[in-house]
Amino acid sequence: MNKTGLLIVISGPSGTGKGTICKALVHRKDYFVSISATTRNPRVGEVDGESYYFLTKEDFIDRINKDDFLEHAEVYGNYYGTPKSKVLETIESGKDVILEIDIQGALKVKENYPNGVFIFILPPSMEELKNRITKRGTETEESLMTRFKCAYKEINYISKYNYAVVNDTVEEAVNKIESIVLAEKCRVDRIKTTTILDSKEGLIHEQLYD
Amino acid sequence: MNKTGLLIVISGPSGTGKGTICKALVHRKDYFVSISATTRNPRVGEVDGESYYFLTKEDFIDRINKDDFLEHAEVYGNYYGTPKSKVLETIESGKDVILEIDIQGALKVKENYPNGVFIFILPPSMEELKNRITKRGTETEESLMTRFKCAYKEINYISKYNYAVVNDTVEEAVNKIESIVLAEKCRVDRIKTTTILDSKEGLIHEQLYD
Numbered sequence: 001m002n003k004t005g006l007l008i009v010i011s012g013p014s015g016t017g018k019g020t021i022c023k024a025l026v027h028r029k030d031y032f033v034s035i036s037a038t039t040r041n042p043r044v045g046e047v048d049g050e051s052y053y054f055l056t057k058e059d060f061i062d063r064i065n066k067d068d069f070l071e072h073a074e075v076y077g078n079y080y081g082t083p084k085s086k087v088l089e090t091i092e093s094g095k096d097v098i099l100e101i102d103i104q105g106a107l108k109v110k111e112n113y114p115n116g117v118f119i120f121i122l123p124p125s126m127e128e129l130k131n132r133i134t135k136r137g138t139e140t141e142e143s144l145m146t147r148f149k150c151a152y153k154e155i156n157y158i159s160k161y162n163y164a165v166v167n168d169t170v171e172e173a174v175n176k177i178e179s180i181v182l183a184e185k186c187r188v189d190r191i192k193t194t195t196i197l198d199s200k201e202g203l204i205h206e207q208l209y210d
Numbered sequence: 211m212n213k214t215g216l217l218i219v220i221s222g223p224s225g226t227g228k229g230t231i232c233k234a235l236v237h238r239k240d241y242f243v244s245i246s247a248t249t250r251n252p253r254v255g256e257v258d259g260e261s262y263y264f265l266t267k268e269d270f271i272d273r274i275n276k277d278d279f280l281e282h283a284e285v286y287g288n289y290y291g292t293p294k295s296k297v298l299e300t301i302e303s304g305k306d307v308i309l310e311i312d313i314q315g316a317l318k319v320k321e322n323y324p325n326g327v328f329i330f331i332l333p334p335s336m337e338e339l340k341n342r343i344t345k346r347g348t349e350t351e352e353s354l355m356t357r358f359k360c361a362y363k364e365i366n367y368i369s370k371y372n373y374a375v376v377n378d379t380v381e382e383a384v385n386k387i388e389s390i391v392l393a394e395k396c397r398v399d400r401i402k403t404t405t406i407l408d409s410k411e412g413l414i415h416e417q418l419y420d
Binding site: 159163191 | 330368369372374386388394396397
């Protein structure tokens with residue numbers, strides 16, 4: 001049996017709790033979590049290869065040129081990206097990969113890997129999203145409103161995703177995501193070979209059975 | 211909120227255990243089970259409206275003419291069919307409907323209701339399928355081989371289905387089907403309205419939230 005793993009993309013506006021959901025997912029099951037690369041300096045307590053892969057600008061650009069990112073972006077002069085080879089190797093080995101990423105990043109990943117499972121995390125309500133963004137409390141009223149309006153607009157991108165999961169409670173959201181993963185593994189259009197039966201040998205193709 | 215229910219079609223070759231799976235599904239959760247109509251005579255112990263809806267040939271043909279079947283077929287001079295109105299009403303009311311049906315029937319249902327969730331039940335192996343068909347023990351060697359060959363050919367229709375579930379154990383198969391149902395309810399393409407945000411009112415469309 002040579003089943004490949006799934007790339008499970010957990011995405012949505014900031015403040016919807018996608019980080020908490022991913023932590024809970026990994027706590028329940030041994031998923032491989034994709035770690036981003038960045039050229040920004042490590043903050044206190046951040047460990048290379050855990051928080052991020054910290055790269056020099058030269059290294060990062062070199063890897064862009066080698067097409068080694070599923071997506072990358074420049075934000076305020078720093079580069080951020082999702083390393084490609086590690087993710088693809090893990091999927092090939094049959095293990096599922098979790099990728100937590102913002103909406104712009106997810107849409108780029110989808111261009112490069114349309115076979116992923118794209119899950120949009122929604123806040124319980126827009127009121128609750130406002131509360132969550134406000135509670136972080138590190139920003140001015142104006143920047144809060146900007147972030148809220150941005151999150152609000154971003155919800156329109158939901159149509160580009162396969163699934164929408166409302167984050168009412170983390171447990172329920174994680175249950176739904178686990179069901180989505182299990183269901184995706186049963187999808188007929190994920191079975192690689194079109195010939196289910198080998199007409200000569202009369203054997204059901206091994207892909208149907210673990 | 212006005213979410214419609216799902217039509218969950220459980221299908222596959224005879225001997226794969228789809229009947230047992232459906233019983234176990236309904237035992238776990240209060241699904242509405244679609245009951246077939248037939249013109250054949252009730253057998254001892256069969257109750258009208260439970261085993262089947264027993265109709266006269268005239269009534270049956272009248273309902274065919276009124277387009278009141280999701281599918282129907284004539285077998286050895288008797289009619290069999292899946293009544294349409296009851297299934298559609300139940301789905302409209304928001305409740306999920308289970309329909310256990312053979313492959314030819316499922317393909318006709320798909321023509322009339324492509325929005326259904328079509329699940330193909332596979333035997334643990336072709337050897338096991340042979341054992342299961344043989345164990346019923348009411349048939350000659352020749353008719354057993356005919357049934358086995360038929361089941362064998364029918365597996366090719368799996369490509370017309372959305373999901374494939376191997377019936378290794380009933381419990382595992384039922385878990386998978388429950389995950390499929392939960393995942394389907396999260397599918398973005400099941401959200402009716404393309405406008406997620408009402409641009410005038412600035413409200414997330416109610417369909418996203420229960």
